[in-house]
Amino acid sequence: MAKENSFDIVSQVDMQEVNNAVDQAIRELRTRFDFKGSRSDINYDGETIILTGDDEFKLKNVVDILETKLVKRGVNLKALRYGKIEPAAKDTVRRRVTLVQGLDKEKAKVITKLVKDSRLKVQATVQGDQVRISGKNRDDLQAVMQKIKEHEFDIPIQFVNYRSF
The missing domain is CATH 3.30.70.990 (YajQ-like, domain 2)
Structure with missing residues (x-):
């Protein structure tokens, strides 16, 4: 499983x-x-x-x-x-x-577009003022993190709540 x-x-x-x-x-x-x-x-x-x-x-x-x-x-x-x-x-x-606190809708859309354009096997869902990235492979998740770090945002971005279930 x-x-x-x-x-x-x-x-x-x-x-x-x-x-x-x-x-x-x-x-x-x-x-x-x-x-x-x-x-x-x-x-x-x-x-x-x-x-x-x-x-x-x-x-x-x-x-x-x-x-x-x-x-x-x-x-x-x-x-x-x-x-x-x-x-x-x-x-x-x-x-x-x-x-500035939280991600607004435009930033969330940019992040989900970056994730989809990366062609990795992960899903991005907008949940209020945050975006959840989920997938089976941890390497894919780390690649998504790297891709988002490389993109220049005008707000601070953090990665939190890392879970395996």
């Missing part, structure tokens, strides 16, 4: 690590000498990060601080979507950063 193997392709961000990185960035922002007396700030509500700076140069520095802390905590920067720089109160500028 042949075993069935499967794994899921997802796009997830560890929200606890994002929270820790934002906290570290806020602490650095408040202690750096070049931000003394500045109205620059970082606010995080669990979904959106709002960056505030005195001007565009200070805002760019705030973005650099945040990105550095996120990278150190292992958060992929592809998960960030930056909004436009907009004017805010007291002659400051603001920028919203949203975090």
